[in-house]
Amino acid sequence: MSHGVDKAVEALLRGQESAYRLKTVLEHASSVPTEPLFDTVLDSFSFALSLFASSNPQPHRESSQNKATPVVARKSPKKNSHGEEGLEQYIQDSPTPFCNDGFSWRKYGQKKIKTSSHQRCYYRCAYAKDRNCNATKRVQQIQNSPSVYRTTYVGKHICEVNAFLQPNEDIINGSKMIRFDKIDQVMPDSVMPQLVPVEQQEAIIIEGTDQIMNLECGSNEFLVDDEQLWGYQFPRCSPGNFMFLDDLSEFDYNPFHV
DNA sequence: GTAATTTGACCAGA
């Protein structure tokens, strides 16, 4: 727990730092893009809250915001259309319906839910057919003013694993993997644009009783600090370069310091 | 022209 608290504090400090930086940018009408700073602030709080939530699991509260609440191996009362049951689910609340989780999703349905005045949107992995990935998610607004959107992730992404896993790589025994090939490689500007929009953030996936953090980059962009982006020439996360984390301490994980 | 989204219909479980 103490380690989780440290990480949470670290994330909050990071958010505070970004907020100060954002304030400076706004005060000086700088041309520096503010969106990455906004995202970093929001992601910092999301990450910190998710740490608290995962370290102290409690029933989900309707009023929670920006909170990642894992639902550990919850058995779905209803099989899906493929006859699968017991798919892992993970709930996250956010003030925006567009939670950047690092994956590509394709909307396949939208439905009015009886118990809610808002419609529920259904998404599946964009590579569901190509790579037989069964990950889906549902997004629904659950609260007005302030708006709260609940995203429910169902199933696990196996698309990148199927497509790019090398034969000798260990995915079965704990999926402990970080691959940033040619990490010291100098990337051309055409490949690594400056201050790219943040499209990635942590995706928290619960496996059985072991809570893991699974950070993946799915569409070639990073959640990255702007200073670090300048300070380090870092490869983008391409299909050959991906990571799995199931032991934060092992990598001194910080989603805001890629 | 192709890909993504929308939306009504259909299906299965409760």
Add this chain to the structure above:
DNA sequence: TCTGGTCAAATTAC
């Protein structure tokens, strides 16, 4: 029968 989830044709966007 009701409801939530998915399918698939139609529509829209690029």
